[in-house]
Amino acid sequence: MYLRRLELQGFKTFADQTELEFTSGITAIVGPNGSGKSNVFDAIRWTLGEMSFKSLRSGRMDDIIFSGTEARRGMGQAEVSLTINNESGVLPVDYAEVTVTRRANRGGEGECFLNDTVCRLRDIQMMFLGTGLGGRSYSLIGQGQVDGVLNAGPEDRRVLLEEAAGLARYKRRRREAERRLQHAAVNLQRVEDVLAELKQQLEHLREQAEAATQYRAYTTEVRDLELALQVDDTRRIVSGLKRIATQTEAVHHDLHETAAQASVTGTAIDRDRVRAAELARAWEETQRSLLQIVEDLSGRESALQIVAERLKHNDEGRERVGSEITRLTDQRTQAEEALTALQAQATDVRSRREDLLEQMRSAEQSRTETAIRQQEGETPRGPAIRDQRSERGPDALAARPGASGRESRVARGADRRPSHQDHSTGRLSRPGDRASRATRTLP
Numbered sequence: 001m002y003l004r005r006l007e008l009q010g011f012k013t014f015a016d017q018t019e020l021e022f023t024s025g026i027t028a029i030v031g032p033n034g035s036g037k038s039n040v041f042d043a044i045r046w047t048l049g050e051m052s053f054k055s056l057r058s059g060r061m062d063d064i065i066f067s068g069t070e071a072r073r074g075m076g077q078a079e080v081s082l083t084i085n086n087e088s089g090v091l092p093v094d095y096a097e098v099t100v101t102r103r104a105n106r107g108g109e110g111e112c113f114l115n116d117t118v119c120r121l122r123d124i125q126m127m128f129l130g131t132g133l134g135g136r137s138y139s140l141i142g143q144g145q146v147d148g149v150l151n152a153g154p155e156d157r158r159v160l161l162e163e164a165a166g167l168a169r170y171k172r173r174r175r176e177a178e179r180r181l182q183h184a185a186v187n188l189q190r191v192e193d194v195l196a197e198l199k200q201q202l203e204h205l206r207e208q209a210e211a212a213t214q215y216r217a218y219t220t221e222v223r224d225l226e227l228a229l230q231v232d233d234t235r236r237i238v239s240g241l242k243r244i245a246t247q248t249e250a251v252h253h254d255l256h257e258t259a260a261q262a263s264v265t266g267t268a269i270d271r272d273r274v275r276a277a278e279l280a281r282a283w284e285e286t287q288r289s290l291l292q293i294v295e296d297l298s299g300r301e302s303a304l305q306i307v308a309e310r311l312k313h314n315d316e317g318r319e320r321v322g323s324e325i326t327r328l329t330d331q332r333t334q335a336e337e338a339l340t341a342l343q344a345q346a347t348d349v350r351s352r353r354e355d356l357l358e359q360m361r362s363a364e365q366s367r368t369e370t371a372i373r374q375q376e377g378e379t380p381r382g383p384a385i386r387d388q389r390s391e392r393g394p395d396a397l398a399a400r401p402g403a404s405g406r407e408s409r410v411a412r413g414a415d416r417r418p419s420h421q422d423h424s425t426g427r428l429s430r431p432g433d434r435a436s437r438a439t440r441t442l443p
Contacts, residue, residue, distance in 0.1 A: 005083040010075040049125040077105040
């Protein structure tokens, strides 16, 4: 087994990547002091698995990494690769050439590779045990250690001889096996202690297990009962939802009927408005009453629509909506009765007005005839004037200023008539006031 190649980068004084080829015939490296011979030896020893920083002439991991100079900064990691010829098969691997690489950084972390495959440091140490390259082997003797070997005691000499005889690997395996057996014995003792403790708790644990079994059975029964209750509640809820859906359909039907009735009522109200408008053109007092009625009906229609919308979401409000519809219907009936009374009053007032106008025309005609007769006795043109006025007839009387003034006085007399009670509002109102309110709604 021979060394083939040594590659260094960042290890101690080897800042640049350095490769040393060990061809056949090379038996030693010679150089002056400070040339790096010991650093090469330390690199080989560190690659083969040396753990002691004292043997590497260092105090800690950072000391083996290039720390830098005045002209060059330090490096963050050190890496050494050692290639060995294994054609003789001394190493227990199936490679003719074995490359061992060890890497370390300033954080204290390290990695090991065997032919570019990650491995443990222990695997490298176990591979070289018994080959003469293991730890504390006779092949790696540092500076000043020859006297130590010559003056070593029996135990140290025995270690060297066992390494030379190839027994170090098996003795290390035996020590590791004994250490594992000791750990197993300690673990067995702990297991026995745990078993003894568990035996003392067995009865209590048995009672707890029975209680847990009963609890599980009771929990299962409770869960089944809760599930049955939930199913029953679900069925009741479904039936309630169906009943509510039926009631909702009935409410919708009632709502449609109410809407139809409201439409009919609106049509009737429009017809009443037209009639009221026709009456209002003649009499101002009738229009005021009609305006109040229309406003009341509009407010009640709005209230009816609000109640109809509430019927969609509240079944309990059906009776209240029914009573409200009844009340609105009664009020509408009262409004129609009041409208009928107002129409009768308007007809009565119209007939009185016609009677008064007829009386006024008769009185004016009498006065005119009397004046004509008086003028006939005073002037010779009396007959001609009388004939002209008789030809114009009653229409000339209406064109005279006195006639319009008398008609205005008659209208003011109508305003002074006794007031009538408004059945829809319970207030006393005069006919002129109702006519004024009706006039405001005229287009």
